[in-house]
Amino acid sequence: MNDEINYTNNPLHGLGLQDLxxxxxxxxxFEILYAYLNINCFKTHPSIESSVKFLKKTEWAREKVEIFYLYKYKNLPRVSSEQFDLPPRKRIIPEGQTPREPAELNFEDAERVREKQTLKAAQHGKTKRYQNGKQGGY
Known part of the structure; x- marks a missing residue:
C-alpha cells in the first residue's frame, strides 16, 4: 500500500497509454516523436491506435515513450541515480518537483541526440566486448 502512495507523485500514475x-x-x-525516439510506429502510417497497440506489446518502446513524456513533455529534471534503473512508472518524483512547460524540440536537436546515442552505444559495445575477453574480436 505504501508503494502505491509513493507513486502518486509520478505524472504517469493513473495515466493510460492512449492518453499519454x-x-x-x-x-x-509523430515526426518529432520518430526523430527523437526512432520507433517505426511513429514513421510508417502512424496513428494513435496502431502506436498504442505496438507499445502495449513492446516494453522497451513503451518505456522509451514514457521517459520522453516525463523528461521532454513534462520537462522534469533529470532522474536521480537511485531512480535511473527503475521503469518510468515506478520512479518517484521528489516532493517539490512539478511538471513544467513542454521542452521546445526541433529536428536538428533530435539529430544531435541520436548521434550522441549512437556514439555512446558504440563505446559501450567496445567496452563490453573487452570485458568479455573478446578484445577487438569483430
Missing part, C-alpha cells in the same frame, strides 16, 4: 500518447502527439506530432 495523445498528449504528446497533439503537442509535438
Amino acid at each position: 500518447l495523445t498528449q504528446i502527439v497533439d503537442h509535438y506530432g
Whole structure:
C-alpha cells in the first residue's frame, strides 16, 4: 500500500497509454516523436491506435515513450541515480518537483541526440566486448 502512495507523485500514475500518447502527439506530432525516439510506429502510417497497440506489446518502446513524456513533455529534471534503473512508472518524483512547460524540440536537436546515442552505444559495445575477453574480436 505504501508503494502505491509513493507513486502518486509520478505524472504517469493513473495515466493510460492512449492518453499519454495523445498528449504528446497533439503537442509535438509523430515526426518529432520518430526523430527523437526512432520507433517505426511513429514513421510508417502512424496513428494513435496502431502506436498504442505496438507499445502495449513492446516494453522497451513503451518505456522509451514514457521517459520522453516525463523528461521532454513534462520537462522534469533529470532522474536521480537511485531512480535511473527503475521503469518510468515506478520512479518517484521528489516532493517539490512539478511538471513544467513542454521542452521546445526541433529536428536538428533530435539529430544531435541520436548521434550522441549512437556514439555512446558504440563505446559501450567496445567496452563490453573487452570485458568479455573478446578484445577487438569483430
